[in-house]
Amino acid sequence: MRVSKTVARRILRALERLHPGADTELRYATPFELLTATILSAQCTDARVNEVTPALFRRYPDASALARARPETIERLIRTTGFFRSKTRALLGMAGALVKRHGGDVPPSMDDLVGLPGVGRKTANVVLGHAFGIPGFPVDRHVLRVTRRLGLIATDDPVAAETALCRLLPRTKWTVASDSFILHGRRICRPRPLCDRCGARSDCAYAANPTMVERDGRQAAGHR
Known part of the structure; x- marks a missing residue:
């Protein structure tokens, strides 16, 4: 039909x-926080992500801080979201790429976003639509x-x-x-x-x- x-x-x-x-049920204050939360939301409820992100964001408020994080510390903070080891690798890769390629800022571009480790079209569309007001689906x-x-x-x-x-x-x-x-x-x-x-x-x-x-x-x- x-x-x-x-x-x-x-x-x-x-x-x-x-x-x-x-609206998205993920809680965030910046494009970086939304990008991070959306990566964590894979195979996890938004409610669970919202439980772990306050502590994560306090410790790592931006890409520069997250890129320098110890993997085991991130794993401990996000463990309850599931697949925490692969998500930790994605977060570290994403943060490092933001610092290296974009001066630590989240780019308002589909091509740039999907070029980041751990970021696919769904995550990119979430960030574009909610953090930047750029229509995405x-x-x-x-x-x-x-x-x-x-x-x-x-x-x-x-x-x-x-x-x-x-x-x-x-x-x-x-x-x-x-x-x-x-x-x-x-x-x-x-x-x-x-x-x-x-x-x-x-x-x-x-x-x-x-x-x-x-x-x-x-x-x-x-x-x-």
Whole structure:
């Protein structure tokens, strides 16, 4: 099922009403803090990340400080976020690259951001959209699940999904659309969805034919 831009925008309006003021749930004060927190959020809840970042940011308030950190100290501070050794390597690599290439500042550029260790398109889009106000469309597992069920996409590939969603929705709405889909996936359109609470149900492909959407999703995953 492919929907029109009109339907896609109607769906987004419904989700914006359902999740007013949708925004990232990560807590940060600077672009560097948001970049760090987003790296830590991989395979971890935002709530858990928010528990560990205050101590991390107090100790390492900027890229220069983090680049000089001892790995074992970072590991101790972020252990509860999971995959703490690989995340420590990513944080040290990211901080070192910021100092070496950008004078310690987080660059407001997709190409520069994805050139940093541990930073992919999703993380870069989060930073661009929230720290710099540059429209971006972060795609995580919630965005994939929600938008596939709604019939907005027919892929499990994050880059293909980002491209498709950016074509459907206005550029000025990309960041808030991603935030709305993420919150919807966490609160309502869960792996076991609470369809009776969904304001977009009348336009939802899954609500009309759950078996078909789930089958198509499995087929898409098999062709990645």
